[in-house]
Amino acid sequence: MNAYEYIKKAILHGEFPPKMRLTEEFLAKKLQISRTPIREALKQLESEGLTVSIKRGVRVRDFTKQDIQQIYDLRTLLEGYAAAQAATHRTELDIQEMKTANDMYEQAINSYFESGEATIEYILEINHKFHDTVIKASQNQHIHSHISKVVVVPLIFRSFYWFNENQLRHSLDVHETILKAIEDRDIDRARIAMHEHIYHGRDQVLMHINDIDDNYSNNGG
Numbered sequence: 001m002n003a004y005e006y007i008k009k010a011i012l013h014g015e016f017p018p019k020m021r022l023t024e025e026f027l028a029k030k031l032q033i034s035r036t037p038i039r040e041a042l043k044q045l046e047s048e049g050l051t052v053s054i055k056r057g058v059r060v061r062d063f064t065k066q067d068i069q070q071i072y073d074l075r076t077l078l079e080g081y082a083a084a085q086a087a088t089h090r091t092e093l094d095i096q097e098m099k100t101a102n103d104m105y106e107q108a109i110n111s112y113f114e115s116g117e118a119t120i121e122y123i124l125e126i127n128h129k130f131h132d133t134v135i136k137a138s139q140n141q142h143i144h145s146h147i148s149k150v151v152v153v154p155l156i157f158r159s160f161y162w163f164n165e166n167q168l169r170h171s172l173d174v175h176e177t178i179l180k181a182i183e184d185r186d187i188d189r190a191r192i193a194m195h196e197h198i199y200h201g202r203d204q205v206l207m208h209i210n211d212i213d214d215n216y217s218n219n220g221g
Helices: 003-012 024-031 035-047 065-089 092-114 120-137 143-150 152-157 165-183 187-218
Strands: 051-053 058-060
Touching: 003 024, 003 035, 024 035, 035 051, 035 058, 065 120, 065 143, 065 165, 065 187, 092 120, 092 165, 120 143, 120 165, 165 187
Parallel strands: none
Antiparallel strands: 051 058
């Protein structure tokens, strides 16, 4: 794992919580590498909106409720557009890839609740795999880079951690609705279903944002 991947994972998993100050010296010592790859990693993370430059080093970015609302609104527009474009341009291979990803998603949910073998992290990974197949089917080479920047917030707050079994299975059902709309080339339904899907995740984050802030404060964040 390189410096960029390590620091990003530490931020996303809460090891480096919002507002935490990070310096090249600290990270170089922690990773036992030179400062050059650290410096490049921090520049990349800042461009992705995960860190903010301060006088000496950077700090992990924190998000207000307004930030979350605005970022989710933007993500909804982008992924809704991607779903609509996918309904227009999808191929049979795209549909098969979506079905495969969604089957994996269902299996992961079943495994998590029935045997405990799957983890929430794995469910989250497979969920993103499904979304990536939709974006790929849109045949818009620019949209993925824009969407990746606004997926940062749900990754940080990991809204799936607050989903109960019914909510996760509802998420699976919405995937099915999105998939069928794209397969049927139903542009409006694909876009609207994706909007509802993302707003569901937003509502979970907004509902728990105060708990997150309290947790970081209690842990010295």
